[in-house]
Amino acid sequence: MLKKNRFLLIVCLLGFILRIAYIFAFATYIEPPDWEYGEIARNLVAGKGFARIAYPSEMLELTSSHAPLYPHFLSFIYSSFLKPWSFLVVQFIQTTISVFLIIIAFRTARLLFNVTAAYYTALGVAVYPPIVYYSASMTPTVFSLFFLSLTVFLLLDSHHRTWTRSIIMGLSYGCALLCDPIAFCLIPASAFWLICARKRISKYVFLALVFAILLIIPWSIRNLRVHKSLVPITTQFGVNLWIGNNPRATGTDYYRVAKGDPDHSTLMTYTLSRTEKKELNAMTEIQRAQYFTKKALAYTFQKPFAFCWRLIKKTFFYWWFSPSSINGSSTALRYRIIYGIFYLPLLIFALLRFAIFKLEHQPIDLNLIFALIIMISGVYIITHVGLARYRIPIEYYLLLIAGSAKSRLLKVLKA
Numbered sequence: 354m355l356k357k358n359r360f361l362l363i364v365c366l367l368g369f370i371l372r373i374a375y376i377f378a379f380a381t382y383i384e385p386p387d388w389e390y391g392e393i394a395r396n397l398v399a400g401k402g403f404a405r406i407a408y409p410s411e412m413l414e415l416t417s418s419h420a421p422l423y424p425h426f427l428s429f430i431y432s433s434f435l436k437p438w439s440f441l442v443v444q445f446i447q448t449t450i451s452v453f454l455i456i457i458a459f460r461t462a463r464l465l466f467n468v469t470a471a472y473y474t475a476l477g478v479a480v481y482p483p484i485v486y487y488s489a490s491m492t493p494t495v496f497s498l499f500f501l502s503l504t505v506f507l508l509l510d511s512h513h514r515t516w517t518r519s520i521i522m523g524l525s526y527g528c529a530l531l532c533d534p535i536a537f538c539l540i541p542a543s544a545f546w547l548i549c550a551r552k553r554i555s556k557y558v559f560l561a562l563v564f565a566i567l568l569i570i571p572w573s574i575r576n577l578r579v580h581k582s583l584v585p586i587t588t589q590f591g592v593n594l595w596i597g598n599n600p601r602a603t604g605t606d607y608y609r610v611a612k613g614d615p616d617h618s619t620l621m622t623y624t625l626s627r628t629e630k631k632e633l634n635a636m637t638e639i640q641r642a643q644y645f646t647k648k649a650l651a652y653t654f655q656k657p658f659a660f661c662w663r664l665i666k667k668t669f670f671y672w673w674f675s676p677s678s679i680n681g682s683s684t685a686l687r688y689r690i691i692y693g694i695f696y697l698p699l700l701i702f703a704l705l706r707f708a709i710f711k712l713e714h715q716p717i718d719l720n721l722i723f724a725l726i727i728m729i730s731g732v733y734i735i736t737h738v739g740l741a742r743y744r745i746p747i748e749y750y751l752l753l754i755a756g757s758a759k760s761r762l763l764k765v766l767k768a
Contacts, residue, residue, distance in 0.1 A: 368479030474756030523564025597737030605739025706758030
């Protein structure tokens with residue numbers, strides 16, 4: 354036990370040092386882009402409410418386009434610290450949370466496989482470059498991954514269920530939803546896992562779900578007051594569906610990227626015609642969401658073969674990389690080679706472990722991980738892909754599966 358704790362402590366320290374070194378080596382705390390989250394946070398600080406500039410009207414309006422937890426977190430930090438300290442504080446907090454991801458990964462791998470697999474998994478999460486990068490990125494990636502992975506671990510750890518842990522699981526899941534609605538994928542994934550394992554929904558899981566719902570109700574009530582319509586978390590699904598399914602869709606957020614200059618790119622929403630922009634200007638946020646949903650579904654039914662072909666392309670883009678001509682993320686393109694060097698072995702080991710599972714006994718609880726991977730990737734593939742952070746939850750669990758593969762391979766080599 355002492356040896357295990359010492360190893361985990363060393364790995365966590367290594368992960369922390371790597372993340373802090375990255376922040377200071379690349380000065381990521383100096384005017385980092387904070388995207389829509391920062392825009393909403395600054396409006397909160399200015400007393401304008403949870404608001405942002407709407408497109409295409411270019412008018413400031415109360416919004417539900419993004420989940421609330423991260424912008425509110427940023428607004429608290431922005432109101433408490435001056436630049437660049439505010440950015441540095443955010444990145445330091447995210448780095449600390451990222452270190453807890455190492456511990457959660459270790460305990461989840463040990464629960465599903467063995468201690469050796471847990472060692473490999475913890476080390477992988479500690480040094481994996483994309484996770485290090487997103488620890489300093491002004492996006493909710495680390496927050497949403499932390500709450501989602503904690504919920505999954507508590508859900509799997511059926512041997513230590515108490516009322517307290519049940520409440521923590523519910524609050525964690527509620528926070529995951531308030532960070533990113535993609536966490537809704539855990540519900541069908543859990544249903545699949547329970548059916549495969551022939552388990553019944555326990556009173557602990559039910560209580561956790563109740564607390565998760567209680568946590569998101571205040572935000573849903575706020576949305577109801579603002580939009581006069583029921584919006585559990587965000588209104589963004591409609592436009593995301595249209596971005597990936599329209600006559601000009603490339604499968605990513607972008608329509609075109611200037612050759613050799615990813616910073617000069619055209620977002621898919623900027624390709625709207627004058628007539629479409631004029632129609633959207635007169636709409637509320639809910640009406641715009643419904644408009645984009647209808648347009649996407651109409652195109653899908655009119656062009657089913659194009660839809661299917663684009664699904665195939667988006668599947669490749671999601672699990673590998675999208676072409677530079679339709680990927681407007683300059684950071685992703687700049688570090689793509691490094692990313693690929695680490696991601697390819699991860700993918701190979703994960704696939705190797707999956708092949709081994711076909712030949713030997715598979716932990717029944719791993720079905721929850723498999724189902725979650727399929728559900729999350731499926732949602733992005735149906736809507737749109739391209740941004741590296743969309744795949745981070747998948748890569749986190751691929752690290753877990755790959756750690757098991759390395760452990761299994763070590764046993765074979767020793768034998």
